[in-house]
Amino acid sequence: MPTRTFSRTDAAILGMLTVEPMSGYDMKHFCDQSLAHFWHENYGNLYPRLKRLRAAGLVRGRRERRAHGPDAIVYSLTTAGRRRFREWLRQEPHPEKVRSEFLLKIFFGAQAGLERSAGWIRDYQRQQQTTKRGYADVERMLRASLRDRPEALYWLMSLRRGQLVTEARLRWCRECLALMNDMTPEATP
Amino acid sequence: MPTRTFSRTDAAILGMLTVEPMSGYDMKHFCDQSLAHFWHENYGNLYPRLKRLRAAGLVRGRRERRAHGPDAIVYSLTTAGRRRFREWLRQEPHPEKVRSEFLLKIFFGAQAGLERSAGWIRDYQRQQQTTKRGYADVERMLRASLRDRPEALYWLMSLRRGQLVTEARLRWCRECLALMNDMTPEATP
DNA sequence: AAAACCATGTAATTGGTTACATGATTGG
DNA sequence: CCAATCATGTAACCAATTACATGGTTTT
Numbered sequence: 452m453p454t455r456t457f458s459r460t461d462a463a464i465l466g467m468l469t470v471e472p473m474s475g476y477d478m479k480h481f482c483d484q485s486l487a488h489f490w491h492e493n494y495g496n497l498y499p500r501l502k503r504l505r506a507a508g509l510v511r512g513r514r515e516r517r518a519h520g521p522d523a524i525v526y527s528l529t530t531a532g533r534r535r536f537r538e539w540l541r542q543e544p545h546p547e548k549v550r551s552e553f554l555l556k557i558f559f560g561a562q563a564g565l566e567r568s569a570g571w572i573r574d575y576q577r578q579q580q581t582t583k584r585g586y587a588d589v590e591r592m593l594r595a596s597l598r599d600r601p602e603a604l605y606w607l608m609s610l611r612r613g614q615l616v617t618e619a620r621l622r623w624c625r626e627c628l629a630l631m632n633d634m635t636p637e638a639t640p
Numbered sequence: 641m642p643t644r645t646f647s648r649t650d651a652a653i654l655g656m657l658t659v660e661p662m663s664g665y666d667m668k669h670f671c672d673q674s675l676a677h678f679w680h681e682n683y684g685n686l687y688p689r690l691k692r693l694r695a696a697g698l699v700r701g702r703r704e705r706r707a708h709g710p711d712a713i714v715y716s717l718t719t720a721g722r723r724r725f726r727e728w729l730r731q732e733p734h735p736e737k738v739r740s741e742f743l744l745k746i747f748f749g750a751q752a753g754l755e756r757s758a759g760w761i762r763d764y765q766r767q768q769q770t771t772k773r774g775y776a777d778v779e780r781m782l783r784a785s786l787r788d789r790p791e792a793l794y795w796l797m798s799l800r801r802g803q804l805v806t807e808a809r810l811r812w813c814r815e816c817l818a819l820m821n822d823m824t825p826e827a828t829p
Numbered sequence: 830a831a832a833a834c835c836a837t838g839t840a841a842t843t844g845g846t847t848a849c850a851t852g853a854t855t856g857g
Numbered sequence: 858c859c860a861a862t863c864a865t866g867t868a869a870c871c872a873a874t875t876a877c878a879t880g881g882t883t884t885t
Contacts, residue, residue: 458844459741466748476864489743496845498866520863521853540752544742544760546767548874552648553733554678558798559655561791563729568794571733578735602750605757608819609747612812619808623801630797647872665836685873687838709835710881737846 457539460500461509463490465528465536468510470602474523475501485589485606488582488613501526509535569631576624583617586610646728649689650698652679654717654725657699659791663712664690674778674795677771677802690715698724758820765813772806775799 463486467478475497482492501524504510509532512524528536553575560568589610597603652675656667664686671681690713693699698721701713717725742764749757778799786792 456843459739459744460844462741463744466744466751469748469751474864475866486744486747489738489740489747491737491739493846494865495847495867502866517854517863519855521865523864536748537751540745540748541756543763544745547740547742548680549678550648550680551678551736552651553736554798554801555648555652555655555675556729556733557801558675558678558794559658559725559729559791560794560797562655562658562726567730574732602748605747605749608749608816609743611815612743612746612809615808615812616805619804620801623804626800627797645871649872663836664838682874683837684839684875691838706835706882708883710837712836 457535458500460492460496461504462536462539463492464497464500464504464526465509465532465539468526468528468532469536472525472527474525476523487585488617489609504532508532565631565635569628572624572627572631576621576628579617579620579624583614583621586614586617590614646724647689649681649685650693651725651728652681653686653689653693653715654698654721654728657715657717657721658725661714661716663714665712677775677806678798693721697721754820754824758817761813761816761820765810765817768806768809768813772803772810775803775806779803 463482464478467473467481470481473481475494478497479492479494482490501510501512505512505526508529510526511529512526514522515525517523553571556563556571557568560571590607593603593607593610597607652671653667656662656670659670662670664683667686668681668683671679690699690701694701694715697718699715700718701715703711704714706712742760745752745760746757749760779796782792782796782799786796
């Protein structure tokens with residue numbers, strides 16, 4: 452009797468546990484720090500999933516005393532869990548279903564006017580710049596861990612993707628803002 | 641009494657109707673053709689939403705005879721609908737919540753091995769190449785429509801974003817494949 | 830006559846988000 | 858002792874996907 456349904460969140464959970472045993476709380480942090488540019492989770496989804504995975508025998512969890520703060524339920528993979536994760540890894544990834552509210556607003560930007568649209572782009576540009584700076588730190592850490600963690604090479608690859616894409620987005624911002632600037636009726640004397 | 645909830649799909653629908661009156665079927669096509677790289681819809685969501693929007697008085701729809709095929713319900717914006725769309729446009733876009741199954745598989749790729757991971761990347765590369773070719777056609781069409789459609793400038797901007805990002809992703813594929821190739825124990829004599 | 834396309838819909842389900850509730854521990 | 862952080866959970870909700878069902882029209 453296999454797990455009834457196996458969501459992508461389940462896969463992410465098992466994946467994180469291949470790195471090291473973690474609590475649900477830790478996983479949230481792992482997502483926010485290491486997977487941020489391509490994955491996110493929230494507690495309301497994480498905790499119930501962990502319970503189900505445990506019931507299904509894919510993970511085991513035990514209450515542990517922590518150096519700082521209250522006890523936590525630390526989960527680790529069972530043999531079945533590791534097997535299930537490998538199985539998921541073998542399957543072709545589903546094509547992504549993008550939904551970018553931001554680009555929707557740009558596409559229909561004519562209705563909003565140049566000023567407003569340029570404003571969204573500048574906000575977006577700022578975000579991307581912050582992201583870019585964040586990557587630099589992560590990269591340093593990852594490179595350092597390459598010695599004792601061969602997987603870090605894969606981590607670096609996924610990071611690299613974030614970097615290149617962010618770079619491209621920033622370039623796009625510059626291009627658009629320049630273009631829009633040329634279009635604005637010159638107000639300087 | 642305003643619409644109870646206003647989903648992003650609702651916004652997309654109203655947006656498409658600012659371009660021209662359309663049926664639900666047309667909208668699906670519009671998404672697949674013009675918004676594909678940042679938006680997608682499916683009938684099971686579209687049709688019920690259209691009903692609700694009509695009930696809320698934001699769109700009006702009437703059965704029309706079509707040149708080819710059966711009758712269609714062609715929707716257009718009401719004044720309230722146009723107002724509601726402008727209101728949505730003024731609001732700051734929500735930050736995107738990315739979930740890329742593909743990158744998750746790359747990140748945890750060490751568990752799968754070089755061969756498998758490189759395979760996913762090659763598949764991905766092929767997809768992106770197809771996408772890139774598609775953009776070229778769209779660009780030509782959009783540039784042509786610039787004369788009688790000033791909004792086409794905004795359409796071109798959103799397209800440009802797709803082009804730059806796709807370019808970056810392709811570059812990433814090349815980099816990764818080269819790196820992985822160097823790592824494979826040379827099998828040639 | 831069949832295949833391909835045009836067109837609209839519903840029901841069941843899931844997958845995920847938000848908001849709420851609770852409480853332990855640590856550092857200032 | 859208060860604020861911040863650590864930690865786990867549930868309930869209500871919703872948004873969207875999938876699968877199913879139906880039928881008209883056009884082309885071959």
